[in-house]
Amino acid sequence: MAASPAYGEEKGGSSSLGEPEYGHDPASGGIFASDYKRHDDLKEMLDSNKDSLKLEAMKRIVAMIARGKNASDLFPAVVKNVACKNIEVKKLVYVYLVRYAEEQQDLALLSISTFQRGLKQDPNQLIRASALRVLSSIRVPIIVPIMMLAIKEAASDMSPYVRKTAAHAIPKLYSLDSDQKDQLIEVIEKLLADKTTLVAGSVVMAFEEVCPERIDLIHKNYRKLCNLLIDVEEWGQVVIINMLTRYARTQFLSPNQNESLLEESAEKAFYGSEEEDTKDAKAEATSLAKRKPYVMDPDHRLLLRNTKPLLQSRNAAALVRLLRSHSEVQYVVLQNVATMSIKRRGMFEPYLKSFYIRSTDPTQIKILKLEVLTNLANETNISTILREFQTYIRSMDKDFVAATIQAIGRCATNIGKVRDTCLNGLVQLLSNRDELVVAESVVVIKKLLQMQPAQHSEIIKHMAKLTDNIQVPMARASILWLIGEYCEHVPKIAPDVLRKMAKSFTNEEDIVKLQVINLAAKLYLTNSKQSKLLTQYVLNLAKYDQNYDIRDRARFIRQLIVPTEKSGALNKYAKKLFLAQKPAPILESSFKDRDHFQLGSLSHLLNAKAVGYQELPDWPDEAPDPSVRNVEVPEWTKCTSREKRKEKVEKPFYSDSEGESGPTESADSGEDTVVPLCEEEEEEAEGKKVKKAAGPQRKKGHAETSSEEASASESSSSGSDSGTEAPTMVEAKRRKAMPSSKAKPKEISLLDLDDFTPPPPQPVPSSSIISSSLVTDLEGLTLTDTSLAPAQLLSPAFGTVRTYELLHRMAGEGLSVEYCFSRRPFPGDPHMVAVQIQISNNTDAEVKSLRVSEPKLLAGMRIQEFPEIESLAPGDTASVVMGIDFCDSTQAANFQLCTHTRHFYVSIQPPVGELMAPVFMSENEFRKEQGKLTGMSEITEKLTLPEKCRSDHAIVQQVTSAANVGRVPCGADNEYRFAAKTVTSGSLVLITLEWREGAAAQLTINSEKMVIGTMLVKDIIQALAQ
Amino acid sequence: MLWLHLYGNALKGVAEKMIHSLFLINCSGDIFLEKHWKSVVSQSVCDYFFEAQEKAIDVENVPPVIPTPHHYLISIYRDKIFFVSVIQTEVPPLFVIEFLHRVADTFQDYFGECSETAIKDNVVIVYELLEEMLDNGFPLATESNILKELIKPPTILRSVVNSITGSSNVGDTLPTGQLSNIPWRRAGVKYTNNEAYFDVIEEIDAIIDKSGSTVFAEIQGVIDSCIKLSGMPDLSLSFMNPRLLDDVSFHPCIRFKRWESERVLSFIPPDGNFRLISYRVSSQNLVAIPVYVKHLISFKENSSSGRFDVTIGPKQNMGKTVEGVVMTVHMPKAVLNMNLTATQGGYTFDPVTKVLTWDVGKITPQKLPNLKGIVNLQSGAPKPEENPSLNIQFKIQQLAISGLKVNRLDMYGEKYKPFKGVKYITKAGKFQVRT
16 A cells, blocks of 8 residues: 555544554564454454354455555455355455455456356346456456356346446456457447347447447447437436447538538537536537538437437526536536637526626636636626626635636727726726735736727826835736836836836846846837936846846847947847837637537546547548438347348448458358348347247258257247357257368357257266376377267376476475376375375485475365375485365465475465366267357367467377366367366366467367366467467 | 548547546545555555645635546545545546535435545445446446445444344345336335325525625525335326426436426336426526615724624515524634624624624514624734625525426326325525625
8 A cells, every 4th residue: 555654644543544554564573463463363253154253354354445454465264255155245255356356366266156156047137247247347367258258148138237237347358358359349239239228328338448439330229329318327328428429420411511610519519528417418409400501410310309308408508507516516517618608608698697606606616607707798798797897806815806807807808898997997906905916907907008008108107106016026027018118108207117126126036127127128229318327237237147047138138239349230120129019918718729629528627638538520521321320120129130131231331340240151151041140149138039030040951950949049049148159059960071160169059959868967087097008099089979988087198297396405405396297196086186296305414204294275175195205315316196186276285395304385386287187088978068068168269379389299289288188089170179177076178179271270168167267278378389 | 431440540449437446535634435446546646636635725626627647536525525536537527526426425325424434434335335336437326226225224223233133234135126127216115105295495596786686596496305105106297387497407217208298297206215306497587585684894994893784684585484594604814703792593703714603593574683793803904805795594484486386296007095295495595695
């Protein structure tokens, strides 16, 4: 916790916040210990059987998190409770997990399976949703594939709430791994078609975040979104309106062609973004549309018409209503009104009085209101406004008074009629007691006088007198500049002022000094007789000033105005240089240049481009084809896939997108119309089990199995989410005959419809060991699918056995220990992984009674120690085997290796590939099992095979070295299958590697242990890439 | 097609992230709660906020949006707590501000007050609420009805029970949730007494100038409802004079089309308390001002005292009594103390904040309340230039000052007969008299 120490200390004050943060401070040893102890009792509570104790502990932990304390050391203790039955405890564990999973990725993986179960099985939509929410909030890159699957599954959930959560999860996954973009777009496309208002806002949010450039996805949904808009919850409305505004900008012609474009586009932008929850979206929409001479696209009008009710009033009024809201809201609204009021004064004029200032307004609000009032001022209302300003000038809030004076100045410049009145008023202010007021007035008067100096020599004289009293440098500088500039109007006073200033020169501020030099120079040029000596004097003083600017200026001016023999041509023009007619300054609003930012945006507020700000695109010169928004069948539920398909052909945009997500045309395309099956799912997403015209989409060749087919299509529509579920299982029977087509990434449907009932599902572990030579013989053998007896456990296919270091010679004081995974079944306990340990004694003494002790294991893990080694002579090496039940996790087993003198802490962490043992099965069995492990249990990854890995042998070699798996025969070329089951639970792990043309390949792993699957994918890909 | 490509390029790599983290900070600058919806942002980011706070002198002037090198801080100030949210990218600031206020409203709703103590006492519930309200920085469940199904608010009884049984406020049986059809109403609502109450509350915002004439006045009205009806009632509420309401904003439950065509409020109400509509009757219509103030406040030049004499009387009050009258005045800094006599009610003057409060109570036309006496100034200080403005609060029962009147309430969809009630009340909003 990087809190600045000051706050940490302050916190120490109250008892509940008392504990300092030790976590990161090893120096504070003593306190650390006590803290550690305190956490120990939390751990104890968490380990207890009583839910109430657990809950109490979790509450305390959440309170710690809330205060920003580090509670990460409790992770192992907390994560165990993720499966807790008590829903209260569970929720708090979720809170904890989301906070710390990123820091403790390995441990976090332990919890994943619980979420998966929640996702898949729980009948309660809220549990499913919250499981997905937590799963997607765990920012652990390794679970990306799991998240992907979970999102896909949830996107077709019956409950709109779960689908909404799925939409929320999309950007989370995208930010974790942007490579998933293509797949995520598919999900977004599917969710965009969702009709429920609950989902609409969230999916558009996901769209904006993941693929805002895929505007083609919106066409089909445009009208629907417009119509849904009013019913969407307020947060969603904002996002949708933003998106639709952008859409309108690219799809429709500008409604403002015949008017001042600038003015209107500001207005248009405004429709989109301004209002938040007060439901004002801004639009004199219809009226605006009507007075346009050009024909507005009806879809554009639809958008405007649908945003209008969100305003529920004429537009400016809606904004004015917001002024009653919280001061922060006022602040933001006023900023926007200030910008708009520059270009569209008429809009706000009727509400002028709503911007009147109360003495109780915060200063920042006052100043913004003042800005608006000034922008709204015109010839008709100026007298009212000035009367208001008079009240403001007497305010106690001096910053506000200063702003008012400037505002008066701006009114005076903009409205010639009142210039004199304003000037007089300001001159009166010069006798104000408050110096700041006077100073501000001087500055403003100076600007005003520049407009018509001739008539105001009286005022200039008056101001000259002020130099005696006013101390504010800016004001003094302004007066001096005025006198210098118009010294001809006050010929008598000017030299006198210079005299006084010369006297006080050394004590003046820098800006004043510069103006004194300026005044001196101008006087020298116009009235050198009186001021020559004074000027010399001032220039001499300036020459030795501390400030280099002033020294520079003095030198420069001296060269310019004092004629010497060396001085060049410029001298002649000195008078022209100094006393040229200067243009009067233009006093304008600081909001003038803001309108290039979209109104309502953060960038607009800050007047600086914020990270991620996007300009609204310009209107297109020609409207793109409006027919893309046509949805042929108005009733969404009824539209058959067939019609959709036809449309798709027409649309240019869709053809772009089809490359990735497109239909699996497979082998059937010859006949009739083939329906892209992903379309089906759009409808499934709507929770409708539409019994579609199954006829045209199924091949005739399947007629014989039509009854099963029908049930397949029904049941899959309830649960399936696999992107393209093209060939059904019926085809599987003749899979061999079919060329493995490029487009069947997830070809396994959920149901296995093989005619015969499946054999006992789980292969029974068998102790019979086939000799390794046989295994090698079997490798590469293509077996026919004569049904074999239940799968058998095979002994490992030996590749190169990797050894790992358990204890280095140095650390072990001469004792070095290495281990490897022998890949043989551990005798005595089939649920243990055999670890072969090789101990070498490099000392020159005998090591006695070598043994394992005090294993520290996570719950469920077990160790079968190797028998104690009585003694190991110097230089000797002993080899022993121990068994560890890793519980199918890659968590390390920690234990101590003891000798008669020493204890060494060691740990064995298994690569995921060692947590399984090979299983022998036939192709048919493999398919059958694979068919059961789809959906969430399937992980697919594309990879590129390096040059040297493009032979059968190399592939098999690499895969079997990465994981302890057995090869499964396979009929198809370029497809490799491996099977194994995890050692502890006996869950199947099925690996399919499909080698496509060139280097491209696809790896699919099916396993109900998804964490293992995920990690295995990574390991195998890594092995293959080497 | 070209535009498509250009457009695509312009948008590449942009992500719309909303609220990243939230810090709650009390007035003495302690960060007493933090919540992160994505990765953790260090507390030190708040230093920028403290810096701005220092610059702003008083809390009201802390800018709501503060840019820092890597983040933007958007904050609100509610009930002596700063809600500081951390933003990373472009987002409509109002969106965030509204959300933060919604969070504060929810706390208020749950704990009865949105104070530091309440939040600290209920830190677990607060955390659960924050978890539900925002997912990945985007609002998820903000409707009070849904939240209350997910997380039960604490009650005294329940907290006693909880401490004995060790359960918390998380719903034991999670609702199967009618989350889809009508998001603002849960299914299966049951009451033995079916009641529907509507409070028409109007506030007068006004600025009255020195001479007593109205500079600006308008009426801000709301209709707050308390509806306890079983099942799925479908209500329609009609007014005698709906044309008065020209600037209205509605609760999402109201069918806008009905209002547009028939000027009838037709809706399936949320369960419990909610704001049905809010409206504005603008200054174009003549707004009746129910009170007048006679005042004489003066500070003498070169003397350390001044006079203060204020009388409040009833004006256009439609024959109703004006009650709950309170006057607050922010006196100039130079005022040391005040020595006054009130003919009615009591007054206090806080010499630190320089706020004078006069609790008048009811105005009886026969004997007008008056507050009068001497103002003591700091000696030597220049005479204050401006006379302070008087802020007046008052209440008038059984009157909607705009003249709005409910005509009838009908219920469809359910068989029982509900008990109906309408109450009118007029209050002062931002009612200021310049002197």
